[in-house]
Amino acid sequence: MEELEKYAKENKIPIMQKDGILYLTNYIKENNIKNILEIGSAIGYSAIMMARLDKNIKVTTIEKDKDRYNIAVDNINKYHLNDQINIIYGDATEINTTDTFDLIFIDASKGKNTFFFNKFKDNLNKNGTIITDNLSFHGLVEDESLIKTKNQRGIVRKIKDYIAFLDDHKEFITTYIPVGDTIAISKRRNENE
Numbered sequence: 001m002e003e004l005e006k007y008a009k010e011n012k013i014p015i016m017q018k019d020g021i022l023y024l025t026n027y028i029k030e031n032n033i034k035n036i037l038e039i040g041s042a043i044g045y046s047a048i049m050m051a052r053l054d055k056n057i058k059v060t061t062i063e064k065d066k067d068r069y070n071i072a073v074d075n076i077n078k079y080h081l082n083d084q085i086n087i088i089y090g091d092a093t094e095i096n097t098t099d100t101f102d103l104i105f106i107d108a109s110k111g112k113n114t115f116f117f118n119k120f121k122d123n124l125n126k127n128g129t130i131i132t133d134n135l136s137f138h139g140l141v142e143d144e145s146l147i148k149t150k151n152q153r154g155i156v157r158k159i160k161d162y163i164a165f166l167d168d169h170k171e172f173i174t175t176y177i178p179v180g181d182t183i184a185i186s187k188r189r190n191e192n193e
């Protein structure tokens with residue numbers, strides 16, 4: 001995996017940071033998660049990290065960038081995980097599935113988080129979890145004085161809108177974990193809560 005980490009660093013591919021992926025994989029083990037949908041495969045790093053935890057884990061992962069998709073396919077083959085990882089080339093906003101999952105991991109474009117949450121929440125099993133990456137944007141969400149460009153300001157606004165969406169959600173309760181670039185863990189509320 002060091003090779004993949006090195007490749008990502010050299011080519012500026014935003015794979016999960018070490019403590020983030022460690023938290024995610026521990027969460028998967030502790031909660032006995034077996035079926036995962038990932039939005040945003042990049043070069044397959046997080047999908048491979050999740051799949052290799054257990055032979056019975058199945059990951060469906062979607063990537064819209066052709067070059068990254070091709071690299072991910074090679075990497076998945078290299079790790080002999082083709083029977084556990086189903087990688088789909090396409091834009092996740094346009095891909096529909098009737099499969100259900102224990103975990104939906106949203107790690108794509110920051111402005112589309114709400115859209116993906118709404119689109120895929122009905123594919124979640126009863127006690128399932130939605131995890132979203134990059135809620136901090138390198139600290140800019142918490143400290144807006146760090147914002148330097150208009151583009152960054154736009155992204156921060158979108159992340160804040162998503163946090164407000166999660167905090168106001170009637171059906172899901174969200175906790176924020178300050179690992180990596182901060183991840184959000186959203187679980188369905190108990191019916192009697």
Ligand code: SAH
Nearest residue numbers: 015016040042045046063064091092108109
């Ligand atoms: N989960 C990966 C990193 C993903 S980086 C890891 O930790 O190893 C985010 C990826 O999401 C990028 O490769 C980008 O091309 C992809 N992406 C962005 N919007 C998308 C969309 N609408 N559908 C599918 N993939 C998307």
Ligand code: MG
Nearest residue numbers: 014107133134
């Ligand atoms: Mg990310």
